[in-house]
Amino acid sequence: MTLQLRPYQLQAVADLRASYQRGRRAPCLVMPCGAGKTVISAAIIAAATGRNTRTLFVADRNTLLDQTVAKLAAAGVHDVRVIQADRDDGPPDSRVTVASAQTITGNQPIKRGASDFNDGSRTAPKLPGGRVRRRFGI
Secondary structure, three states: OOOOOOOOHHHHHHHHHHHHHHOOOOOOOOOOOOOHHHHHHHHHHHHHHOOOOEEEEEEEHHHHHHHHHHHHHOOOOEEEEEEEEOOEEOOOOEEEEEHHHHHHHHOHHHHHHHHEEEEOOOOOOOOOOOHHHHHOOO
16 A cells, blocks of 8 residues: 555645745644545655654554554555553664654653654644653654
8 A cells, every 4th residue: 555645735745845945943734634634744754764864753642643653654664663651662763753642741762853743733732842852852
């Protein structure tokens, strides 16, 4: 199974890239449920791993962890570590870490990364970028 983005998803990726090119450091992609935010994230993460960039993906619901891993696999990303409560699957030096918001705010160590994804804006206030970056050395 390969990941195929729809035209509006391709446009969202192009818009995010343009935002970064304009100097924005943390653009926020807002789309309705079912629009494919996880699919878009998987495509962006696949491109990032192709450039040897480490990525941290944070999900606020447990069901999104496995869904994200499946979408990453569909995008060709298999070097993934999953951290959730007592679960720590995958090598610690994986290019991509998928973690639950509840776990990342705890004491679980996470390897250094470069890009963050937060699936669910309700979680964003609990995970201010600067605090997460300082705590985990990202």
